[in-house]
Amino acid sequence: MSPIRLAIVGLGKIARDQHIPAIAKTDGIELVAIASRHGGLDGLPWFTDIESLLAEGPAIDAVALCTPPQVRRQQAAVALAAGKQVLLEKPPGATVSELLPLIQAAKNGSQTLFATWHSRFSPAVKPARAFLAEHGVRRVEIEWKEDVRVWHPGQAWIWEPGGLGVFDPGINALSILTDILPAPVFLTRAELAFPANRDAPIAADLAFSDSSGFPVNAAFDFRQTGPQTWDIRVETDAGQLVLGKGGATLSLDGKALIGEPEAEYPNIYKRFVELIAARESDVDLTPLQHVADAFLLGRRTTVEDFED
Structure with missing residues (x-):
């Protein structure tokens, strides 16, 4: 089976320190593009936003949204509408209510929406x-x-x-x-x-x-x-x-x-690969509800x- 073609959206500290090394260690998934206002990575196509990534970039199957939570809802909605699988860094959004339509959209499209809580791993x-x-x-x-x-x-x-x-x-x-x-x-x-x-x-x-x-x-x-x-x-x-x-x-x-040893993010991507294979989502909003x-x-x- 071909690996899942993944793009990272938001190339900040957490993406560089955790996501990129974890993806490299995970079977069944590969990083093929970057969308970020703060530049890209050598050897990978780079776009300034998710819209240009989807319109002009290479074929992808999934996105990992590592942007600040205030903008994730819109990015996730765009990705789901384009038929992509979506991984959300924590917290999954800026509000609880904005996530409910995303959960429904993923369900309607038989897509994976994964709200990651890395500390649980x-x-x-x-x-x-x-x-x-x-x-x-x-x-x-x-x-x-x-x-x-x-x-x-x-x-x-x-x-x-x-x-x-x-x-x-x-x-x-x-x-x-x-x-x-x-x-x-x-x-x-x-x-x-x-x-x-x-x-x-x-x-x-x-x-x-x-x-x-x-x-x-x-x-x-x-x-x-x-x-x-x-x-x-x-x-x-x-x-x-x-x-x-x-x-x-x-x-x-x-x-x-x-x-x-710490293995939180490799375990997150292992779980993401499993969810995509099963066409399932994993979105627990309880921690955000407490906040x-x-x-x-x-x-x-x-x-x-x-x-x-």
Whole structure:
């Protein structure tokens, strides 16, 4: 079978650091073109936007949309209308409601729409889900703190409406949380810190619960310097389970259970190939719904200006 011919739309940091190496490692798919305002790659056809890619570019079967979330809905709609399979970087869009017509369009065309949550493909996530299915959860504490200047240098879109601010990394924690817990949770409180000169939060403190009442607390912050923190601690009736380093490690009461190399993006593309072969979609909006709830319930405070 011929490999899936893929074009990347949006050649930014995440595409260069993660998508391109992952595609090269994945059987059954190959990168054949780039559409980006920021230039292309040597040896591949390059176009400034998805419309010119589809009109003038080489034959393609699928697109990976790595652009800022504010413009993904329109790009995905164009690609689906052209009969292409579509992979969405996280978050899948700027709003929840804009994604529903895309889901229906993919269904109508028997096409694949894949909303990726890369952190769910971390090595500790599946074992943690299996463990929590068998042991009672008493409390969850999430600490997700990183330096925005390191991970999003000069990316003004992240501070604009729809850019999510600190929820851009924080949604990774929520994607893991909603995948490993045996029952759904709902937001009960949110405190959002907005720089005086920005339209998206730089920090957030959240509280969730479920029908049984156990607490889930999450602290997100974009102002961390030095070592970065991406940890989820779950108190259970069998001890403390810790997913560390964004889900790369897993321990129980300090005893290491999992510590494998990162393979999130190769696993994403493996899943994309499988979905296309099965003519299926995979679009879970739960993490984005929790972020939307945080903006609905959030008590806003103003903090000092942020300058990149």
